[in-house]
Amino acid sequence: MNPETLKYTKDHEWVGEVDGLYAVGITDHAQELLGDITYVELPDVGTTIEVGEELAVVESVKAASDVYAPVGGTVAAINEALEDTPELVNQQPYGDGWFFKMTDINVAEFNELMDAAAYAAFVATEDEDE
Amino acid sequence: MDLRLIDIPVASPAEHLALDEALLESVEKDGAPDTLRIWESEVPFVVLGTAQRVQEEVDTTACAELGVPILRRCSAGGCVLQGPGSLNFALSLRYAGRRELSVLHDSYCFILKRLSGAFADLGITACHAGISDMTLDGYKISGNAQRRKRDTFLHHGTLLYALQEDLMARCIREPADRPAYRGERKHIDFVRPLPLDHSTLRGAVLAAFDCEDKPQALTPFEVSAMEQLAATRYSDDEWTHRR
Numbered sequence: 001m002n003p004e005t006l007k008y009t010k011d012h013e014w015v016g017e018v019d020g021l022y023a024v025g026i027t028d029h030a031q032e033l034l035g036d037i038t039y040v041e042l043p044d045v046g047t048t049i050e051v052g053e054e055l056a057v058v059e060s061v062k063a064a065s066d067v068y069a070p071v072g073g074t075v076a077a078i079n080e081a082l083e084d085t086p087e088l089v090n091q092q093p094y095g096d097g098w099f100f101k102m103t104d105i106n107v108a109e110f111n112e113l114m115d116a117a118a119y120a121a122f123v124a125t126e127d128e129d130e
Numbered sequence: 131m132d133l134r135l136i137d138i139p140v141a142s143p144a145e146h147l148a149l150d151e152a153l154l155e156s157v158e159k160d161g162a163p164d165t166l167r168i169w170e171s172e173v174p175f176v177v178l179g180t181a182q183r184v185q186e187e188v189d190t191t192a193c194a195e196l197g198v199p200i201l202r203r204c205s206a207g208g209c210v211l212q213g214p215g216s217l218n219f220a221l222s223l224r225y226a227g228r229r230e231l232s233v234l235h236d237s238y239c240f241i242l243k244r245l246s247g248a249f250a251d252l253g254i255t256a257c258h259a260g261i262s263d264m265t266l267d268g269y270k271i272s273g274n275a276q277r278r279k280r281d282t283f284l285h286h287g288t289l290l291y292a293l294q295e296d297l298m299a300r301c302i303r304e305p306a307d308r309p310a311y312r313g314e315r316k317h318i319d320f321v322r323p324l325p326l327d328h329s330t331l332r333g334a335v336l337a338a339f340d341c342e343d344k345p346q347a348l349t350p351f352e353v354s355a356m357e358q359l360a361a362t363r364y365s366d367d368e369w370t371h372r373r
Contacts, residue, residue, distance in 0.1 A: 066277075
């Protein structure tokens with residue numbers, strides 16, 4: 001995926017359309033902060049969820065962090081490669097390190113997400129605040 | 131730090147784990163203040179990190195023979211033998227724009243520095259080692275792990291002041307992943323109790339986080355969440371043995 005064309009949440013997740021589905025992962029900034037990722041707990045295919053609800057858990061250096069649904073919708077596929085190679089999230093956060101794909105999403109919520117420029121500005125602001 | 135103290139008797143290992151998670155949920159979703167909980171289980175039990183594999187970490191046969199329950203907590207990290215001699219502190223804290231809390235590695239440094247400062251006041255030179263351990267003279271005295279949500283995180287820490295050497299040796303397998311400072315040492319050659327009694331250690335934890343020794347009651351939300359989690363997830367073999 002090209003990070004420039006993705007949409008982003010304030011929880012540091014990205015969403016991008018692929019062949020009619022919406023792939024979701026965590027951003028490069030998020031994986032850098034988490035450090036070496038050792039496990040990703042993914043939702044069941046078919047799970048229907050509202051925006052902002054907890055949908056996955058990513059474990060890194062002795063911390064398990066929740067991942068939230070960036071938009072409402074239904075989980076259509078999960079990245080089973082992460083079971084044995086969770087380090088893909090560190091290596092290719094916008095590529096083979098995707099988490100799950102959604103269908104029947106709430107398009108209005110998708111359209112409200114940040115574009116790449118807005119996300120970059122958000123991260124810069126967050127760093128300044130801290 | 132302006133912390134509420136929770137220090138109440140709890141009936142079972144499942145309720146201990148459930149209460150830690152209930153307090154995290156309460157701070158995250160129900161407006162409870164930042165919280166420090168202190169607890170120690172009266173009975174031994176083995177607790178796995180949220181993603182660990184049971185068969186790699188625990189001798190399940192020995193646990194069954196010895197009557198030591200196996201549970202799985204909601205936070206990350208390694209396998210621990212709980213029970214008498216292992217004092218736990220559980221912080222549920224909002225990030226609230228504080229980089230020392232919102233950035234994972236910084237939060238370990240911040241929390242363990244405060245603890246080591248409190249120990250220094252007692253003449254004990256404890257150090258932050260590995261990702262989230264504390265050591266005394268190269269021996270592990272504390273392990274720490276976290277569960278992180280959108281606005282709040284739960285930081286669990288164990289502080290050893292007495293060892294259950296036989297149970298530790300029989301119930302917990304030697305781990306494949308080891309911090310560099312551990313080398314090839316077995317559990318029993320790697321951990322050491324702090325030279326403090328329960329009361330002094332408890333006081334040091336309170337001092338570390340500037341927490342007044344005035345325990346508060348649980349809110350109705352917390353009681354309900356604890357009971358529900360203890361009866362479901364933390365009593366569920368499917369959860370414990372999911373990996």
